[in-house]
Amino acid sequence: GAGVSQSPSNKVTEKGKDVELRCDPISGHTALYWYRQSLGQGLEFLIYFQGNSAPDKSGLPSDRFSAERTGGSVSTLTIQRTQQEDSAVYLCASSAINYGYTFGSGTRLTVV
Amino acid sequence: SQKIEQNSEALNIQEGKTATLTCNYTNYSPAYLQWYRQDPGRGPVFLLLIRENEKEKRKERLKVTFDTTLKQSLFHITASQPADSATYLCARPVIFKTSYDKVIFGPGTSLSVIP
Numbered sequence: 376g377a378g379v380s381q382s383p384s385n386k387v388t389e390k391g392k393d394v395e396l397r398c399d400p401i402s403g404h405t406a407l408y409w410y411r412q413s414l415g416q417g418l419e420f421l422i423y424f425q426g427n428s429a430p431d432k433s434g435l436p437s438d439r440f441s442a443e444r445t446g447g448s449v450s451t452l453t454i455q456r457t458q459q460e461d462s463a464v465y466l467c468a469s470s471a472i473n474y475g476y477t478f479g480s481g482t483r484l485t486v487v
Numbered sequence: 488s489q490k491i492e493q494n495s496e497a498l499n500i501q502e503g504k505t506a507t508l509t510c511n512y513t514n515y516s517p518a519y520l521q522w523y524r525q526d527p528g529r530g531p532v533f534l535l536l537i538r539e540n541e542k543e544k545r546k547e548r549l550k551v552t553f554d555t556t557l558k559q560s561l562f563h564i565t566a567s568q569p570a571d572s573a574t575y576l577c578a579r580p581v582i583f584k585t586s587y588d589k590v591i592f593g594p595g596t597s598l599s600v601i602p
């Protein structure tokens with residue numbers, strides 16, 4: 376598609392459950408990023424994929440968070456045993472070299 | 488570690504005036520800075536990228552400057568319109584002089600253009 380697609384757009388889950396968030400980047404963009412944004416807060420970096428290189432996981436807040444990118448395209452962010460503090464908007468972006476990021480509309484995660 | 492600071496207060500300006508938003512960074516100057524616009528409930532939208540060897544860049548009513556001495560970038564919107572009301576984010580790459588890198592974002596400045 377023309378833009379970055381994320382699904383689901385909204386997710387309500389019970390505390391302790393696992394969730395999977397999906398990102399479909401722009402075709403041809405080799406870099407893919409996950410950020411999260413809590414209500415009224417700035418963007419917090421989570422993880423970064425670049426081509427076939429090992430991902431930069433330095434922003435993942437705990438070992439309950441993991442992400443993978445299959446075939447250099449679609450990425451899935453998984454949060455295990457969700458906690459209330461995980462509630463946020465999870466944003467995915469992709470980019471071409473030396474250019475800005477194209478963000479998706481995000482997944483709003485609410486842990487109840 | 489690198490930090491980005493932006494106008495902490497919301498900015499309210501009259502329609503037709505020029506809005507000026509400030510982005511200050513710490514440590515070494517990055518290879519480039521990016522500016523984004525974010526509307527409520529939406530992901531950020533990329534506006535402009537300015538490299539460290541570019542003093543100024545323009546796009547329609549937008550102008551961005553990059554001053555490595557002051558460690559500052561200014562973002563100007565001329566002839567502002569109510570539709571320009573949004574939060575504007577400044578971002579810099581974390582690693583020095585790489586083409587690809589993750590960027591860190593400033594907290595954003597909320598701009599309201601009053602008719």
